[in-house]
Amino acid sequence: MQVDFNAEQAHLTTIYQYLVAEIARLTAKLAALQQQGRQLKQSFSSDTSLNFETISDNLDTFASIEANNRQIDALNAQVDQANMRLQAAHLLKPQAYFARVDLVFDSDTPEAFYLGKVGFSGVDETNLIYDWRAPVADVYYANRLGATSYQANGRQIPVTLTKRRQFVIQGSNLLQAFDNQVAINDPVLLAALAVNRSGQMQDITATIQAEQNAIIRANAAQVLLVDGVAGSGKTSVLLQRVAYLLYQQRQTWSAENILIFTPNQVFAKYIQNVLPALGESNPVTLPFVRYFQQLGQRFGWSLPDATGRFKLLDQQLQQVVVNVDVLTHLFQDDLGQRYFQQTDPQQPLLRRLQVILRRLADKPSTAAGDLTAWLSQVDWATILKIAGPLTVTEQFYILLRLQNYHQDNIAALFIDEAQDYTPDQLTLINQLFPKASLTLVGDHNQVLKATGATLAEMAASFDQRPLVQKYLVTSYRATATITDFFAQFADNPKALKIQSIQSQGQQPQIYEQLSLATLVQELTSTSTGQLLGVITPDNQTAQQVLVALKPSLAQVTGLTGDSPKLPTSGVVVLPLAVAKGLEFDQVVLTDFATSFYQDPILGQHRRYVAASRATKTLTIINRLTGLPTSKASTGD
Numbered sequence: 001m002q003v004d005f006n007a008e009q010a011h012l013t014t015i016y017q018y019l020v021a022e023i024a025r026l027t028a029k030l031a032a033l034q035q036q037g038r039q040l041k042q043s044f045s046s047d048t049s050l051n052f053e054t055i056s057d058n059l060d061t062f063a064s065i066e067a068n069n070r071q072i073d074a075l076n077a078q079v080d081q082a083n084m085r086l087q088a089a090h091l092l093k094p095q096a097y098f099a100r101v102d103l104v105f106d107s108d109t110p111e112a113f114y115l116g117k118v119g120f121s122g123v124d125e126t127n128l129i130y131d132w133r134a135p136v137a138d139v140y141y142a143n144r145l146g147a148t149s150y151q152a153n154g155r156q157i158p159v160t161l162t163k164r165r166q167f168v169i170q171g172s173n174l175l176q177a178f179d180n181q182v183a184i185n186d187p188v189l190l191a192a193l194a195v196n197r198s199g200q201m202q203d204i205t206a207t208i209q210a211e212q213n214a215i216i217r218a219n220a221a222q223v224l225l226v227d228g229v230a231g232s233g234k235t236s237v238l239l240q241r242v243a244y245l246l247y248q249q250r251q252t253w254s255a256e257n258i259l260i261f262t263p264n265q266v267f268a269k270y271i272q273n274v275l276p277a278l279g280e281s282n283p284v285t286l287p288f289v290r291y292f293q294q295l296g297q298r299f300g301w302s303l304p305d306a307t308g309r310f311k312l313l314d315q316q317l318q319q320v321v322v323n324v325d326v327l328t329h330l331f332q333d334d335l336g337q338r339y340f341q342q343t344d345p346q347q348p349l350l351r352r353l354q355v356i357l358r359r360l361a362d363k364p365s366t367a368a369g370d371l372t373a374w375l376s377q378v379d380w381a382t383i384l385k386i387a388g389p390l391t392v393t394e395q396f397y398i399l400l401r402l403q404n405y406h407q408d409n410i411a412a413l414f415i416d417e418a419q420d421y422t423p424d425q426l427t428l429i430n431q432l433f434p435k436a437s438l439t440l441v442g443d444h445n446q447v448l449k450a451t452g453a454t455l456a457e458m459a460a461s462f463d464q465r466p467l468v469q470k471y472l473v474t475s476y477r478a479t480a481t482i483t484d485f486f487a488q489f490a491d492n493p494k495a496l497k498i499q500s501i502q503s504q505g506q507q508p509q510i511y512e513q514l515s516l517a518t519l520v521q522e523l524t525s526t527s528t529g530q531l532l533g534v535i536t537p538d539n540q541t542a543q544q545v546l547v548a549l550k551p552s553l554a555q556v557t558g559l560t561g562d563s564p565k566l567p568t569s570g571v572v573v574l575p576l577a578v579a580k581g582l583e584f585d586q587v588v589l590t591d592f593a594t595s596f597y598q599d600p601i602l603g604q605h606r607r608y609v610a611a612s613r614a615t616k617t618l619t620i621i622n623r624l625t626g627l628p629t630s631k632a633s634t635g636d
């Protein structure tokens with residue numbers, strides 16, 4: 001069926017004009033409210049009726065203050081409401097909506113729903129634009145034409161989807177409109193993927209695919225573990241899910257109740273525009289290691305790392321039966337020993353100690369009053385019957401367990417690059433956030449540390465909670481040729497069946513050997529306005545390439561994990577450990593045949609990660625020669 005383009009353009013014109021008019025009206029309204037606020041404050045301060053002389057005067061005065069407060073509250077509420085609506089109008093003005101679905105409910109007449117990045121209502125409170133997170137939008141993303149249903153307020157609503165239309169819009173201009181049912185040839189998606197990268201991740205609201213939608217909208221009450229191939233949209237899906245859950249739980253959650261763990265600071269910057277583009281504030285986003293160190297500081301501990309035998313410690317604390325003889329190890333004072341004797345010997349050590357510490361907490365003069373000092377004096381290894389001595393981090397873990405410390409203010413925790421977490425770090429996370437909704441996304445083929453948890457270990461870390469695993473095997477990032485190339489490095493690629501939805505593109509260019517001088521020359525002559533990543537095995541090589549490039553290239557940047565930001569275009573030189581999670585229009589990999597990439601344990605994963613960073617072209621240099629000094633080959 002043909003799209004009635006003129007009718008759609010006319011609809012857009014009406015909506016656009018309404019948005020523009022609303023922006024003008026709300027801006028004027030906010031100015032007037034501010035003026036009103038100023039006048040109100042003035043009138044309160046010059047109010048001479050504040051009189052506290054007699055009881056009746058007091059009552060009058062309090063009543064008048066109360067009335068003033070009510071006026072201020074009402075004014076603030078109006079300001080908040082106008083501000084929110086103005087923000088939404090600004091967000092929608094460049095692209096009022098991206099899709100339309102026509103649904104038939106009970107009657108025969110289809111009802112049209114336009115979907116945008118946020119919802120917007122008309123003067124009579126009718127929904128002109130539906131938020132992409134609204135229940136009804138699920139029908140659009142799930143991509144089922146005909147009889148289907150969606151869930152709203154816990155009820156399944158049967159509907160018939162008669163039309164699924166996509167739009168390309170620029171302000172008041174409708175550029176394109178397609179009636180589209182099958183996602184695989186989705187022209188809007190392909191156009192979005194063909195755009196040059198800008199050094200900043202973009203939201204994918206208009207083109208979320210059905211399998212991604214299922215993850216974004218998955219129930220928050222479970223641990224969600226996503227294993228997805230490189231470029232399958234794990235990070236994008238994670239961020240869209242943050243926005244989705246913030247909308248779904250908007251009565252109780254705000255960005256302050258959310259935490260995102262990223263691999264490093266550059267990555268945190270790389271994703272920082274996505275949530276604001278969806279009208280949401282950024283939650284605290286930081287590397288897990290930094291979070292853990294900050295947690296230590298809160299207790300006065302300086303922690304070297306976030307690893308330890310946490311699971312083992314837990315098991316022993318729960319299993320070891322401690323008799324009275326070991327009391328001297330635990331408490332040097334009578335009170336502690338007495339309390340210990342009063343606890344039930346059948347109970348696990350952890351429970352008994354928690355009871356005692358709660359009592360001792362009221363008596364700061366006891367030996368256990370200073371828990372920190374006490375913990376390091378106790379010979380935990382002997383008591384718990386494990387090999388000692390315990391590291392500082394392990395002692396800290398015991399402290400957290402004894403204090404039963406949780407971060408209950410965090411309602412949802414999101415972890416990217418989850419494959420790099422050790423089983424112990426996941427155990428720690430499980431303990432710290434017992435009530436949080438957990439979303440972990442990772443790729444078992446991208447494990448870059450020998451200590452990374454397997455999928456089974458990941459699942460086992462959360463064995464007390466309901467857990468759902470999802471898989472993504474379509475790669476959106478790269479051309480089909482590049483996807484086939486990196487797919488060969490996956491474990492068991494035949495079974496995994498990685499697919500690309502993009503066209504073939506250029507074959508990777510492979511140099512057996514290339515000198516640094518030639519590389520500099522090549523890079524200097526490819527001035528494309530695109531983002532080009534030169535990925536080296538280690539920091540040292542990155543530094544050497546950078547030094548060689550600097551004199552002849554204006555737009556060249558070196559990147560470490562702590563760097564503030566990716567540039568928008570030009571050449572970026574960085575080690576693989578930092579490139580993880582990022583993407584570039586063009587990628588040059590150096591030293592692909594050296595021991596770093598040929599390592600028997602991690603080499604294949606390194607090749608997979610490195611080769612999957614490119615969206616358009618991939619150049620591989622097996623051996624980069626002419627470097628000033630000998631190179632390390634150990635990665636970060």
Ligand SMILES: Nc1ncnc2c1ncn2[C@@H]1O[C@H](COP(=O)(O)OP(=O)(O)OP(=O)(O)O)[C@@H](O)[C@H]1O
Nearest residue numbers: 204207208209230231232233234235236476477581
């Ligand atoms: N549905 C989609 N619509 C448009 N673009 C998409 C979609 N899904 C993914 N992309 C794009 O594909 C690229 C890869 O996405 P993303 O970085 O989220 O993948 P990833 O699985 O986290 O990758 P990796 O594990 O390799 O870091 C990004 O440019 C993203 O914008």
